Amino acid sequence: MAKSEIGLDIGSTAVRAAEVVSRSQGPAVVRAGQVPVPPGAVENGEVRQPELVGEAMKELWSRGKFKSKRVSLSVGNQRVVVREVSLPWLPEKELRKSLAFQVQEFIPMSVDEAVLDYDPLGEVEQEGRRLIRILLVAAQKAMINTLIAATDAAKLEPVSIDLTPFALVRAVGQADGSLDAETAGDEAVIDVGAHVTNICVHDRGVTRFVRILPSGGRDITLAVARGLGVDDDVAERLKRGEVVEGGPNPEDVRRVVMQRAGSFIDEIRSSLEFYTAQVPGAKIGRVLVTGGGSKLAGFMELLQERIPVKVDRGRVFDHATSELGLSEEELAEAEPVLAVAVGLAMGRRS
Numbered sequence: 347m348a349k350s351e352i353g354l355d356i357g358s359t360a361v362r363a364a365e366v367v368s369r370s371q372g373p374a375v376v377r378a379g380q381v382p383v384p385p386g387a388v389e390n391g392e393v394r395q396p397e398l399v400g401e402a403m404k405e406l407w408s409r410g411k412f413k414s415k416r417v418s419l420s421v422g423n424q425r426v427v428v429r430e431v432s433l434p435w436l437p438e439k440e441l442r443k444s445l446a447f448q449v450q451e452f453i454p455m456s457v458d459e460a461v462l463d464y465d466p467l468g469e470v471e472q473e474g475r476r477l478i479r480i481l482l483v484a485a486q487k488a489m490i491n492t493l494i495a496a497t498d499a500a501k502l503e504p505v506s507i508d509l510t511p512f513a514l515v516r517a518v519g520q521a522d523g524s525l526d527a528e529t530a531g532d533e534a535v536i537d538v539g540a541h542v543t544n545i546c547v548h549d550r551g552v553t554r555f556v557r558i559l560p561s562g563g564r565d566i567t568l569a570v571a572r573g574l575g576v577d578d579d580v581a582e583r584l585k586r587g588e589v590v591e592g593g594p595n596p597e598d599v600r601r602v603v604m605q606r607a608g609s610f611i612d613e614i615r616s617s618l619e620f621y622t623a624q625v626p627g628a629k630i631g632r633v634l635v636t637g638g639g640s641k642l643a644g645f646m647e648l649l650q651e652r653i654p655v656k657v658d659r660g661r662v663f664d665h666a667t668s669e670l671g672l673s674e675e676e677l678a679e680a681e682p683v684l685a686v687a688v689g690l691a692m693g694r695r696s
């Protein structure tokens with residue numbers, strides 16, 4: 347039997363897993379599922395209550411019938427930073443060994459409290475010195491430990507911890523660079539969650555920029571709740587277009603939603619502009635969007651209005667076939683929220 351890999355995405359509204367098998371014609375998603383997590387158990391992309399998250403994962407495994415307990419995880423929150431930095435050139439082995447002594451000045455946390463990793467980006471010469479450019483990743487140890495405590499509680503075995511933005515690029519990014527003239531340039535992949543929005547700009551799979559914004563669909567819900575004086579759960583239903591008896595009128599809801607969505611989109615645009623301003627010659631050719639937050643009616647249109655390049659939905663099932671036995675509607679519903687889990691499982695394809 348073909349070997350399978352399982353990606354597990356821990357979000358603030360749900361835990362989701364996808365099992366991917368490598369077939370001769372490409373990856374296939376053979377099992378997938380999600381179970382809601384109680385409010386507050388995961389906040390801002392961080393596990394706050396490992397026991398509760400563990401319970402949700404147990405439920406997910408019992409419902410989803412996943413073939414293994416070995417899982418690939420990811421982090422995407424304010425306690426992980428990604429920086430492109432130049433260091434004096436060293437052979438790979440020595441660079442890895444000495445990393446902790448060289449990078450303190452680049453990261454906003456103590457290296458003693460961080461887990462460090464990097465991807466080499468290439469060599470450069472500067473004033474006669476040989477330098478190596480790397481994409482440095484630093485994650486706070488305590489945050490990683492709480493994540494692992496949740497998988498421990500569910501008796502799952504983490505085999506890797508990646509960055510959520512990297513998993514996204516694997517799941518929906520265009521790897522071969524065959525964009526047409528209209529969309530020539532780098533590609534930005536954006537996952538709009540409830541609490542966090544992960545942004546990754548890449549050039550044919552090579553990461554150029556990562557930004558994790560501490561905002562998402564929940565901010566729109568909160569704007570409705572505050573602006574119209576309703577409870578958060580009612581606001582959530584109103585935001586999704588439900589008409590609530592005795593509630594505010596739909597036009598008022600729409601106005602608050604679109605206004606808040608507009609300023610959220612401006613935050614996204616600023617991040618993309620920051621990238622293009624910072625890197626000489628950089629140009630974004632296309633934007634791909636995933637995540638539950640992108641399901642908001644009118645969101646994609648507003649994004650397209652405010653961002654001067656082509657905006658599309660990221661399509662996981664263009665990159666991996668579905669063997670989930672879902673109808674077309676069910677698949678379209680699941681696709682935006684499965685990107686991270688599928689990308690994590692695809693990263694460990696052997």
Ligand SMILES: Nc1ncnc2c1ncn2[C@@H]1O[C@H](COP(=O)(O)OP(=O)(O)OP(=O)(O)O)[C@@H](O)[C@H]1O
Binds near residue numbers: 563643
């Ligand atoms: N049909 C819809 N219309 C509007 N918003 C929606 C719809 N469906 C989902 N959302 C919003 O999507 C958000 C949840 O997205 P998603 O499931 O990707 O988040 P998450 O992965 O659980 O959280 P995070 O990644 O932030 O930790 C919520 O804010 C929810 O209100």
Ligand SMILES: [Mg+2]
Binds near residue numbers: 356358539540637686
């Ligand atoms: Mg998410």
